[in-house]
Amino acid sequence: xxxxxxxxxxxxxxxxxxxxxxxxxxxxxxxxxxxxxxxxxxxxxxxxxxxxxxxxxxxxxxxxxxx
Numbered sequence: 001x002x003x004x005x006x007x008x009x010x011x012x013x014x015x016x017x018x019x020x021x022x023x024x025x026x027x028x029x030x031x032x033x034x035x036x037x038x039x040x041x042x043x044x045x046x047x048x049x050x051x052x053x054x055x056x057x058x059x060x061x062x063x064x065x066x067x
Contacts, residue, residue, distance in 0.1 A: 001049050003056070011060050018053045021046055 006014065025046045031037035 001052065003052055006052060006056050011057060014053050014057050014060070018050065018057070021050045021053060025050065 006017070009017065025043070028037060028043045028046060032040065032043065037043070
């Protein structure tokens, strides 16, 4: 997911996206633990997406605090 796509979303949509990404990360971790995950690079991609969403949420909250 690109940061430019995420910037157009509202903070509530970003929170929903974060929630779904956290569920996906948990699912991938369980698949890895049970050796059912064939493409382990998915785990890193989800982690980076989570970081992007959290960064944008922090930026938006700082922007509202200053205004």
